Amino acid sequence: MSRCRGAARPRGGSISRVEPISVLDYEPLARERMHPAAWAYLCAGAEDEVTLRENRAAFERLRLVPRVLRGVSAPDLRTTVLGTPVEAPVLVAPMGVHGLAHPEGECASARGAGEAGTLMAVSTVSSRSIEEVSACATGPLWFQLYVYRSRGLAERLVRRAERAGCRALVLTADSPRWGRKERFLRVAGSLPPGADAASIDSEVGEEDLAPAALTWEDVAWLRSVSSLPVVLKGVLHPEDAVLAVEHGAAGIVVSNHGGRQLDGAPASIEALPAVVEAVAGASGGRAEVYLDGGVRRGTDVLKALALGARAVFVGRPVLWGLAVGGAEGVRRVLGLLRGELEHAMALCGQASVGGLDPELVSRGAR
Ligand SMILES: Cc1cc2nc3c(=O)[nH]c(=O)nc-3n(C[C@H](O)[C@H](O)[C@H](O)COP(=O)(O)O)c2cc1C
Numbered sequence: 001m002s003r004c005r006g007a008a009r010p011r012g013g014s015i016s017r018v019e020p021i022s023v024l025d026y027e028p029l030a031r032e033r034m035h036p037a038a039w040a041y042l043c044a045g046a047e048d049e050v051t052l053r054e055n056r057a058a059f060e061r062l063r064l065v066p067r068v069l070r071g072v073s074a075p076d077l078r079t080t081v082l083g084t085p086v087e088a089p090v091l092v093a094p095m096g097v098h099g100l101a102h103p104e105g106e107c108a109s110a111r112g113a114g115e116a117g118t119l120m121a122v123s124t125v126s127s128r129s130i131e132e133v134s135a136c137a138t139g140p141l142w143f144q145l146y147v148y149r150s151r152g153l154a155e156r157l158v159r160r161a162e163r164a165g166c167r168a169l170v171l172t173a174d175s176p177r178w179g180r181k182e183r184f185l186r187v188a189g190s191l192p193p194g195a196d197a198a199s200i201d202s203e204v205g206e207e208d209l210a211p212a213a214l215t216w217e218d219v220a221w222l223r224s225v226s227s228l229p230v231v232l233k234g235v236l237h238p239e240d241a242v243l244a245v246e247h248g249a250a251g252i253v254v255s256n257h258g259g260r261q262l263d264g265a266p267a268s269i270e271a272l273p274a275v276v277e278a279v280a281g282a283s284g285g286r287a288e289v290y291l292d293g294g295v296r297r298g299t300d301v302l303k304a305l306a307l308g309a310r311a312v313f314v315g316r317p318v319l320w321g322l323a324v325g326g327a328e329g330v331r332r333v334l335g336l337l338r339g340e341l342e343h344a345m346a347l348c349g350q351a352s353v354g355g356l357d358p359e360l361v362s363r364g365a366r
């Protein structure tokens, strides 16, 4: 298989464009530039990749029902996430080892995100240390935390993220063990150079680096060791969303980890409405709900916002942009999504991203 997904792309024809005109145009360009094992790792979903495909298919099943004659000429995309202003509700998902896509790794992606006016979540397993990323960053950062068996390591990472100026901690809840990325395992036993986790200190051994089987008490523990807001990533069940709120989460990312953990999990856009409803009931709307998984078009962003997400995170496309053009590639990918969102909002008669009506989205043609 030559691509991550098999969507129909224009074939043949005599027009060749130098500049990619949509996010999906970056995918084959990135593939040409990446080591095959790194590419397989980036693309991979778990096992049969049912959930990976479903993330896209579920967006494609939804229809936008536009409102007309509303005099909307310049939709306002600006919003805040946990109080931090962003130019558009399109954020960079935490992903490990950006060094596989570009030698500057997260330093380039953080600059690209900042130049696009948005925030980036830095992974625990970043190829540049959290201090280096923070020194390069031109925009706000959040820190994504994997809690390993060594709690000492987790606490040291939290302190470093605080000192580096990160504004929130994203605790990933869907990874008590790593999903089996068979597409990657078939082509390679290990990752090529660029995959070192620079923030993990040398005091810990292999044993300590296995994921911990976390409980809700660990959310309380994290809140007790840091005053930063905690965002829980990887929630799909509405009852878990309620528990997250009850344990003090300030935000929830409805996510199946880009289809990389439990294969067979629902598409995140399908899980979103029930989580939004549960969180509204449990927190009176105080906790923010975000979504990631399969966001490739401005219309996807609009669907997620209309169904109650405050913002979306984008994963793989950011690494495609990074592989193709470093910081500038990341800025362009985010800029394309922003431009498409603005366009879709104008066509739907929506003036701003706050308070979009869920009726904008339908499950079938009316
Ligand atoms: C190469 C790669 C590495 C990832 N690493 C992490 C990680 O370190 N921590 C984490 O919480 N999620 C990680 N994720 C999951 C993303 O945060 C996000 O949930 C997912 O990529 C969103 O789906 P999308 O790629 O379809 O946009 C990773 C995803 C990819 C593709």
Ligand SMILES: CCCCC(=O)C(=O)O
Pocket: 096, 125, 178, 257, 260
């Ligand atoms: C072992 C690091 C896991 C990073 C991750 O979350 C992913 O690749 O999906």
